[in-house]
Amino acid sequence: MKELVSKFLMAVLAISLFVVPGAWAETIKVGAILAVTGGASFLGGPEARTLEMLVDEVNSRGGINGNKIELIIKDSAASPEKAISFAKQLIEEEKVLAIIGPSTSGETMKIKNICEQAKTPLLSCAAAEVIVKPVAAYVFKTPQKDSFAAQKIFMEMNKMGISKIAVLAGNTGFGKAGKGQLLKIAPEFNIEVVETEVYDKKSNDLSAVVAKIKANKDVQAVVNWSIVPAQAIVAKNMRQAGWDVPLFQSHGFGNIKYVEAAGAAAEGIIFPAGRLLIADSLTDDNPQKGLLLEYKKNYEEKYNEPVSTFGGHAYDAFTILMAAIAEGGNDRDKVRAAVEGLTNFAGTGGVFNFSAEDHNGLGLDAFQMMTVKDGKFVAYTGK
């Protein structure tokens, strides 16, 4: 029996020696830390699926300069503690070239310094501005800045003649950072924040807090800033309370599933987002149109679910990284320099122009104000 086992092992060993692929020049490892499950799974799910789709595409086209890309996805479940241990594991054990993710701002801030010290490029899919301000040499992010989202919302309010608002935010990194931005720049637009409330990211009924802010008759509009399902719950509870002031959401609302969850209550919600959601209605000279339509078609065919801007953030992180690898090869420092040097690079979030001072690379025009009409996202054109 023992002999048989050892013979079998020898045979396996011999076979495995023959099947080692010789076609690839080198294998380049790329790590990804995404919240595939847990409270932020709305972000991490589409992001992980997008990356899996893209890495297959790249490898089936022959890789980058003949090098195979190997993607290692770790599911952090939106837990900063897990993100930290995965970041260390990816850098020290897997020795990845770069890391894509995490999905949430809170996690990204926890591993920012780890990546900076290990000189490993990090391309975050999270939105908070603090990720790239102050700039850390190795840390980039692909979603649009939250200060730009806040500015867009306030510009729209100025047009509508709204001057007193209530701010609701989830107690996540994204919610806290967004609330900070709103409170900071509101005075610049002559807007007064008269009520603020922060709710737990697992909240599943907000009717009490809606009743509280509704009782303040000064409130002319509500801004809700979060990435969790509570976005849909706020909308429902407001409309159930018979309160019809305009409801603004952050760019975290860019997933049609939230619209489905809120049903009729989602109608008329106004929010800023990248153009992916309305790719069909863009003019042909728009530099983003081609890639937006291609990504939308491929993703929807493969996974049978609508694209979201969050998957788009991973798309941008991946394509930027691949462009940088094509230039810098399997070298962390060269890849970092290559990302910083990218200009006029069209992605799903906008046209990226990176520089040593700007590790996000997107301008105010990357956002488009949108609204929900008949259960679909459409460009918002004002009343």
Added chain:
Amino acid sequence: MTLELAIQYLMAGITYGSIYAIVAIGFNIIYNTTGIINFAQGEFVMFGGMIAITLLNFMPLPIAIFLAVAITMVIGALIEICFIRWLKSPSVLRMIIITIGISILSREVAVHIWGESIRSLPYFVGNEITSIPILGARISPQVLWVVLVSALMVLCLGIFFKTTSVGREMRACAANRKAATLCGINTQNMVTLSFILSAGIGALAGCVMSPITYSQYDMGTGLAIKGFTVAILGGLGSSGGAVAAGLLLGIIEAFSVSVVPLAFQDAISIAILLAILFVRPQGLFGSKEAAGLKEY
């Protein structure tokens, strides 16, 4: 505070409160027959909602809910038969660890079947924006469904335990297991029955609350913590206590929004739990003597 606002808070509190009470009653039923806390109780609620949502693709809403409750009851029975019944020396601690394991296992199964996204049943009456005015406050008709179904469940359980022979056997089992065995009651079957019952009421609660709170694979943990708080607050094992404590906690939570920031809502319920454990470990409505006789 205006009357309108107070009523709005009160209704929000009653909604949360009835859900907490139902989860707590689920804890109590199993606690009474086995002396353990079933930490997978929240997962029954999740299964009820999720299964009903899936079945809704093939059949009308009432049948989907009925079948979902039935299937969850079978799951409850299977859990007891597979994991609890065959224990050779069922110490309380060991059984509790097993239920925690089952709760984690159920979550993982759910995330594989249904994925990570939130789902919900449609509103039973009207849609997301329908509301009924009550004394100047406005509430969703679904809130009335939650309150009504919870009240009916409590009523039916009361009748079941008081008047039917199986109900009496279960209470005998709760009062003294050894004596019940000596009287010819099959206590093991009673334990299975208690799992079936608490799975069933959990699943029904999961269905009626789904339009309001959504269903997601990991919703069970939070509910279990709140339900546990309520069960302790009302005195472990007491159904009436659970209802009173559930409503009390829900209303305190809702009104707390007007004084402290919303983010502290959960801190309030945990603080109440700790205070009760220090000051009145037998709960608000439990008697000290009875608590002293329990194994745990």
